[in-house]
Amino acid sequence: MQKDLEDKFLLDFEANQNIAHKICRLYTTNRDAHNDLFQEITIQLWKNYPKFRGDSKFSTWMYRVALNTAISLYRKSTRRIKTQDISDFVYKVKSQDYDDTEEVQLKALYSAVHQLNDIDKALIFLYLEDKPYKEISETLGISSVNARVKMNRAKEKLKNILNP
Amino acid sequence: MDVLDDYKKTWINQADEKNRLTSLEIYNLSHSKSSSIVKWIFIVGVLEFILWTVINITIPDRFYKIYEDLNLMEYLNIFMGLHYVIILVFLFLFYRNYKRVSLLENTKKLIQKILKIRKTVKYYVFYNLTTVFLGSVVLNIVLFSDDAHLMKVMNPQNLTLDIQQVVTITVISQLIALLIIIVLLWLFYKLVYGTLLKKLNKNYKELRKLSDV
Numbered sequence: 001m002q003k004d005l006e007d008k009f010l011l012d013f014e015a016n017q018n019i020a021h022k023i024c025r026l027y028t029t030n031r032d033a034h035n036d037l038f039q040e041i042t043i044q045l046w047k048n049y050p051k052f053r054g055d056s057k058f059s060t061w062m063y064r065v066a067l068n069t070a071i072s073l074y075r076k077s078t079r080r081i082k083t084q085d086i087s088d089f090v091y092k093v094k095s096q097d098y099d100d101t102e103e104v105q106l107k108a109l110y111s112a113v114h115q116l117n118d119i120d121k122a123l124i125f126l127y128l129e130d131k132p133y134k135e136i137s138e139t140l141g142i143s144s145v146n147a148r149v150k151m152n153r154a155k156e157k158l159k160n161i162l163n164p
Numbered sequence: 165m166d167v168l169d170d171y172k173k174t175w176i177n178q179a180d181e182k183n184r185l186t187s188l189e190i191y192n193l194s195h196s197k198s199s200s201i202v203k204w205i206f207i208v209g210v211l212e213f214i215l216w217t218v219i220n221i222t223i224p225d226r227f228y229k230i231y232e233d234l235n236l237m238e239y240l241n242i243f244m245g246l247h248y249v250i251i252l253v254f255l256f257l258f259y260r261n262y263k264r265v266s267l268l269e270n271t272k273k274l275i276q277k278i279l280k281i282r283k284t285v286k287y288y289v290f291y292n293l294t295t296v297f298l299g300s301v302v303l304n305i306v307l308f309s310d311d312a313h314l315m316k317v318m319n320p321q322n323l324t325l326d327i328q329q330v331v332t333i334t335v336i337s338q339l340i341a342l343l344i345i346i347v348l349l350w351l352f353y354k355l356v357y358g359t360l361l362k363k364l365n366k367n368y369k370e371l372r373k374l375s376d377v
Contacts, residue, residue: 009194010187017190021181038185039193046194048267061268068267071367072274073200075360092179105174118363119370122271127168128175141270142374150374155168163167 009049012058013042019059020045020066022129026113026121027070041069063126064139071118112161120154127151202278204360206262209285213255216292220247234306234313250291258284272375275368282361289349300338307334 013020020041024034045065052061091106113124119140126136137147185193231240261281267274307314311327314334325333 006191010190013190013194014185014187017185018180021183039196040198040200042190042193043196043198044200044267047198051266051268064270065267068269068271068274069200071271072278072364073198073202073267075199075201075204075363092182093174093177102174102177105171106178109171109175117370118367119271119374128172130172130176139270140371140374141272141274142371146374155166159167162171 005050009046013045013062016059016062019062023066023070023125025110026125027074027118029114033076037070037074040074041066044069044073060135063129063131063135067122067125067139071122108162112158115161116154116157120150120157123147123151123154124158127155201360201364202262202265202281205278205281208356208360209258209262209281212285212289213251213258216288217251230303233316234303236303236306247295251288254284254288254291258288272368272371275364275371278364279361279368282357293349304334304338 020038021034023041024037028034028037045062048065052058091103091110093102093106113121116124122140123136126139131139133144133147133151136151137144140147142150228237228240231237258281261277261284265274265277265281269277308331314330315327
């Protein structure tokens with residue numbers, strides 16, 4: 001029973017791990033911290049997996065657990081020196097007609113989002129992932145109307161950082 | 165078209181993480197030890213319960229001599245019985261709040277629940293401090309109401325002191341002890357909970373702001 005559950009979890013998570021990596025990239029700025037947060041997200045996903053009923057998609061469920069971990073559970077390790085080491089990451093796009101302006105754009109986007117607070121980060125992330133307002137408001141625990149208003153403000157902040 | 169829509173397209177088009185983990189790596193990670201804020205709040209909370217209980221238990225017998233001298237032993241015993249019941253209630257609440265934390269809640273609810281674990285411990289410490297304070301107030305009232313008792317308790321070696329000096333020494337030493345305790349506790353809370361809860365409080369404030377747009 002436990003073995004079946006575990007196999008299913010590994011399969012589900014392996015296929016969807018990119019969601020967690022993207023969240024780690026947004027909430028941390030160097031490789032060590034990224035791995036730390038990824039580890040905590042993995043622990044929490046597994047711990048909560050028995051409660052995953054399958055009435056929603058695994059990925060939908062994962063957004064919530066992973067974001068909650070990044071916002072509320074993850075503790076920046078104090079042992080590490082705080083560095084703005086964004087260069088640890090290589091931002092690649094998978095477009096067929098290869099265009100390096102897209103890569104520059106992606107890098108700019110990440111470093112702009114890094115400057116937002118944790119909640120605005122979540123709002124922008126869910127917007128970029130094309131999530132409906134209903135899901136955004138349910139994930140964060142605010143009303144749909146407030147989610148809309150706040151999203152517009154977060155987008156404004158982001159635009160100002162991108163194009164000052 | 166919104167300028168961000170352009171960025172959004174790039175975002176959706178970004179390549180998958182190049183350091184993808186294998187199932188085995190994920191398996192190992194999922195069975196590793198968590199170092200989450202909640203876990204730390206729980207550990208610090210348990211340590212606090214232990215600390216205060218140890219303080220309660222290890223008070224030397226001679227401390228109670230003053231109660232015997234003042235014929236307060238009976239009240240003290242009743243109070244201690246009640247005290248242990250209250251500690252058990254606190255422990256139950258603390259554990260229940262910890263167990264209620266679920267990552268499946270929305271973010272706002274989740275942070276509320278985490279902060280609630282910490283609140284139980286805070287109330288526990290307040291309760292202990294209040295009993296220490298009220299206990300010493302009662303003791304002082306009984307003590308100062310009878311000069312002979314005061315001389316006997318505060319000056320057991322029968323040094324040549326007049327009652328005025330004894331009163332002054334008693335009051336000053338109590339004030340100093342109180343001050344030291346308050347400073348130590350304040351430092352402890354600033355340090356431990358300050359670092360642990362800084363992020364949570366900030367995010368909770370942000371979410372509350374979102375709720376009353």
